[in-house]
Amino acid sequence: MELATVLFLFGSNQLHAAFATNTDLAISKSVNVANTLVGNSVVFTIGLTNLGFLYTANGIIGSDLVPSGFSVYAWSSSGSPSAPVYNPTNGLWTLASLAPGATASLVISTTATNSGTYTNTAQAGFPREGIEFCGSQGHLRIDRTKFEYFSPERGAAPLVVECKTDLVAEHVQDFLDSCRSRKLPKGDVALGHRSAQAAHLGNLSYEQKRRIHFDPDREIVLPA
Secondary structure, eight states: OOEEEEEEEEEEEOOOOSSOOOSOEEEEEEESOSEEETTSEEEEEEEEEEOOSSOOEEEEEEEOOOOTTEEEEEEEEEOSBOOOEEOTTTOEEEEEEEOTTOEEEEEEEEEEOSOEEEEEEEEEEOSSOEEEEEETTEEEEEESSEEEEEOSSTTOOOEEEEOOSOHHHHHHHHHHHHHHHOOOOTTOHHHHHHHHHHHHHHHHHHHHTSOOOEETTTTEEOOO
16 A cells, blocks of 8 residues: 655745735645545645735736646636636646735646655745835836836726836946946945835834834934
């Protein structure tokens, strides 16, 4: 009698907006049996929930590569407004969008092909990282590929401006030019400091759930 044992893990690479975390993702995973005989079926179920209360999460990428001791024979999915699409070959799955408070599921059916103890890990997150500014007149999401403005008007299409250049190459060239000219680069250390400061203050406000009063001259957070 050959026995296959499954250990399963899960993780989430979340997009944390600097001023409000409106599209945080929570991932869960379960398996129908932790121990089974070789040749029997093992079904993994992955659940992904948009914990945000206002905005739809878009362009989500996840991974769940089935261990070598199992063979995928079927998969199915559900979600709103779209469902995950799974590639059994590389274990990657994509989800076009997930509404606020909604949960998408991916069910992967496998056959245990070898005995032993195996670990199966599921991960989910966004394919890019950035910063999001939220206000009464909409919100602005910025990363190295584009910026997107979302109007508060119901049904309004987002304004998207794509980046047409290689920002990494531009940064490197600007740094080299500054070394030659001895002039400040376009993004010098002071600008970097202020940019990071805004993000830190936003996260602090979110974590403490209060309005932050900040003295920019002394660079201290004032008492509430």
